[in-house]
Amino acid sequence: MRKANKVCDIFCFNETKVEKIKSELLKDETMLELAEVFKVISDKNRAKILFSLKDNELCVCDISHILGISISAVSHQLRILRNNKLVKFRNEGKIVFYSLPDNKLINLLEEGLKFLKDK
Template identity: 55%
Template structure:
């Protein structure tokens, strides 16, 4: 059984504006750069990771502090921190038996805050 395509939202004639298409293709970021961007958006597609990043906005926190801020277990927070560390969004330092995390890349805060503003407009 074949389905009819909805033609109300597509062109009735197949053609394209060669100059416009070529200009857009030339301006398109490289595949590798888009893959990196996808990783960024994947990382911030998780509520816990967003909360961790926002918690670290004003400075470093130990893992226990982050756990209490989020109301999550130490193991759950540690797992998310490992993901963020692997993406180089956070860094850590040891101080005796304590481990403190801070943001390694402040740009991620701007991206999240812009996203919050965007959804707030809806």
């Protein structure tokens, strides 16, 4: 059945397919959360930090040397990653060590690299 709606003045060509896809789409709240994760990892320094933490536990100073940016810049980026629960940390005296909670995020970033390579 073809009918116009408020979104589009053109008739819906395949109403069954459209309704099926609409029912399978994630809720807006979930999509916003997903978009926020991609927004956080879209910064080049944060992405470099995440790749640096692959299979490694590093302190702020080590990350600063790896990236070639100031300790305060690294701390700022780590705070954003921490607030979004994308890195974990532990204190050892006055030194804070950062690591990844698991490999899921690195797997996502590596898939992104494969996508770029195949593009």
